[in-house]
Amino acid sequence: MDIVILGTGNIATHYAKAFQTQGHRITQVYSKTSANASALAEVVSAESVHDLSQISDSAELYIIAVSDQAIKTVIDQLPHQLKGIVVHTSGATPLTVLNRFEKSGVIYPPQSLSKNVETDLSVIPFAIxxxxxxxxxxxxxxxxxxxxxxxxxxxxxxxxxxIAAVFVNNFSNALYQVAFDLLRQHHLDVELLRPIILETANKVQHHEPKKVQTGPAIRNDVQTIHSHLKLLNQDESLTQIYQNLTDLIIKTR
Structure with missing residues (x-):
């Protein structure tokens, strides 16, 4: 299958490499920044394009792998006569944004991908x-x-x-940073937390999260909760986060 990749970021890079590995031909790589287009195009032996008017109309698949905010801009500038399937890779953008194309779809990976980090895509459940x-x-x-x-x-x-991916990935990552900052403020090494982070992640691979929930909230340990809140009381936002999550655990235990 002849494929055009529109974008050169994290998802675009992984898709271009993965589809080429499976025997598909990446014919063009587009980026409004010509250096970015050239860099990825060289990796997958494709033509680099920095003007959407130069996009071929004969490919079998067009993958729009840009930020959600840029999807409509790319769609509006694509040639109308594309013969292949036009897809985007967004989790939050409806299929209907592609209505002007005869054949359209979505290939969404609920995964955090980085272009410079090798990832085993075979374990990712792509939503189609x-x-x-x-x-x-x-x-x-x-x-x-x-x-x-x-x-x-x-x-x-x-x-x-x-949304679910945001909860387990983005929000949990933000909470990791809160914890790291707290330790550093009190002259403790962040390495102290890595074992419990791994243990929690491993548990939810095999168990319902609420079945392996631990800590003062699940025990309704009011004394410990109050001690924690007292330590956090100089930071209103952290106090509110702690209280809200504590209330959630108590409510759903």
């Missing part, structure tokens, strides 16, 4: 959507070449998945 059942089956088939966990998913399900 298409504007027709034929398009869906085509996209599902090529996604399953990369990961057998790929599955069909409508726009409502996909944004739900995206």
């Amino acid at each position: 959507e298409g504007n027709t059942s034929e398009v869906e089956q085509t996209l599902l088939a090529i996604a399953q070449q990369i990961s057998y966990k790929s599955f069909l998913c409508n726009s409502h399900q996909r944004i739900t998945l995206h």
Whole structure:
């Protein structure tokens, strides 16, 4: 399959390499920054393009892998006569933004990807959507070449998945930073937390999270909770976060 990659960021880079590895031909790589387009195009032996008017209209698949805010801009500037399937890779953007194309879809990875970090895509469950059942089956088939966990998913399900991913990835990562900052303020090494971070992550691979919940909130240890809040009382935002999460655990235990 001839594929055009629109974007040169984290997802674009991983997709371009993965599809090429599966025997597909990356014909063009687009970025408004010509140096970025050239860099990725060289990796996958493709033509680099920095003007959307130069996009070929004969590819079989066009992958829009840009930020959510830039998706509509790219769509509006793409040639109208594209013959292939046009997809985006966003978790929060509905399929309907691609309505002006005859064949359209989504290949969304609920994963945090970095272009310079090797990632085993075969374990990622790619969420697939298409504007027709034929398009869906085509996209599902090529996604399953990369990961057998790929599955069909409508726009409502996909944004739900995206929200859930934000909770387990972005929010938890922000809380890790809160914890690291607290330790440093009190002259403690952040390495002290790495074992418990790994232990918690390992537990939820095999158990429902609430079944392995520990800590003062699940025990309703009011005395310890008050001690924690007293230490945090000079930072109103952290106090509120701690109280809200404590209330959530107590409510759902």
